[in-house]
Amino acid sequence: MKLQKTLFAGIAAVLSTGALIGSNVASAQKDWPTKAIQMVVPFAAGGPTDTIARLIAVPMGQALGQTVIVENVPGAGGTIASTKVARAAPDGYTIYIHHMGMATANALYDKLPYDPMTSFEYIGQVADVPMVLLGKKDLPANNFKELEAYIKANGSKVTMANAGPGAVSQLCGLLFQSRMGVRLTNIPYKGTGPALTDLLGGQVDLLCDQTTQTIPYIKDGRVKAFGTTTMKRLPAIPNVPTLNEQGLKGFEVKVWHGVYAPKGVPQPILDKINAALKKALNTPDVKKRLEDANIDIVPMEKVSAKGLKNHLESEINVWGPVIRKANIPD
Numbered sequence: 001m002k003l004q005k006t007l008f009a010g011i012a013a014v015l016s017t018g019a020l021i022g023s024n025v026a027s028a029q030k031d032w033p034t035k036a037i038q039m040v041v042p043f044a045a046g047g048p049t050d051t052i053a054r055l056i057a058v059p060m061g062q063a064l065g066q067t068v069i070v071e072n073v074p075g076a077g078g079t080i081a082s083t084k085v086a087r088a089a090p091d092g093y094t095i096y097i098h099h100m101g102m103a104t105a106n107a108l109y110d111k112l113p114y115d116p117m118t119s120f121e122y123i124g125q126v127a128d129v130p131m132v133l134l135g136k137k138d139l140p141a142n143n144f145k146e147l148e149a150y151i152k153a154n155g156s157k158v159t160m161a162n163a164g165p166g167a168v169s170q171l172c173g174l175l176f177q178s179r180m181g182v183r184l185t186n187i188p189y190k191g192t193g194p195a196l197t198d199l200l201g202g203q204v205d206l207l208c209d210q211t212t213q214t215i216p217y218i219k220d221g222r223v224k225a226f227g228t229t230t231m232k233r234l235p236a237i238p239n240v241p242t243l244n245e246q247g248l249k250g251f252e253v254k255v256w257h258g259v260y261a262p263k264g265v266p267q268p269i270l271d272k273i274n275a276a277l278k279k280a281l282n283t284p285d286v287k288k289r290l291e292d293a294n295i296d297i298v299p300m301e302k303v304s305a306k307g308l309k310n311h312l313e314s315e316i317n318v319w320g321p322v323i324r325k326a327n328i329p330d
């Protein structure tokens with residue numbers, strides 16, 4: 001009898017501890033966030049991904065009542081940052097913004113230390129960014145035809161910057177070279193922020209970059225624009241023809257972005273991050289800044305876990321064969 005009583009008391013104690021832990025977890029999720037949140041960016045500061053991250057970090061922080069701090073973790077075309085985030089604590093204090101490199105890395109790297117389809121929680125898609133094939137101001141070619149002739153005459157003496165294997169600048173640059181049947185000298189940087197600085201300084205000849213930063217430089221002639229990677233011309237630079245209309249039929253690269261968290265973040269926290277992201281994308285300042293760079297904010301139904309996960313999966317299926325066919329080296 002005495003033993004039975006002790007046993008019951010023990011069970012009651014365990015149950016009440018369990019209930020206490022359960023209620024602590026629930027209240028931690030309810031109170032979240034109680035400290036600053038880190039938004040990891042897989043490329044160097046000053047580049048397109050970093051710019052979008054900093055643009056949304058402020059209104060997201062305001063919506064959440066805590067600062068969202070941007071941390072740049074560049075290298076290996078974004079895969080170093082993806083690995084870091086996949087291994088981070090699933091407490092909602094680490095979130096991640098990455099572009100379509102999340103889908104292309106699968107085909108570019110033999111073995112990744114994470115799986116884009118299972119190692120993350122999906123918060124939502126953000127925006128689609130067009131790209132432009134740019135040249136330094138002093139490049140002798142003034143239009144696409146002249147660029148073709150210049151490349152034919154100079155071959156591997158022509159240099160092309162990119163942000164490493166897995167970066168969209170590399171993908172765009174190598175697809176361009178594959179379509180032109182040439183191999184230029186490709187120079188990797190930690191992001192297209194520093195690559196653009198070198199293009200402006202004349203240290204490198206070509207760069208395929210997103211419009212996030214480049215429109216003002218194209219408009220005032222500090223870089224040459226040889227063609228957009230879109231099917232239609234861009235309203236901000238209507239005089240720049242598409243690569244498609246200049247002979248590279250079907251040449252289309254639009255850079256989509258998504259926000260992620262490590263696998264295992266509790267749903268109530270994911271919901272709060274998602275609501276903050278939606279709010280940020282509807283802020284007039286953010287909308288204006290993105291519109292000026294001809295960046296499309298995705299429809300709000302895509303700013304969702306389902307929207308991002310489905311898109312990522314379909315993009316892995318689209319880019320895998322394209323990358324293998326173009327024989328893009330890692």
Ligand code: MLT
Pocket residue numbers: 043044047048049050099101162163166167168169170190191192193
């Ligand atoms: C960056 O933010 O530097 C770019 O998105 C890099 C790239 O993918 O080209």
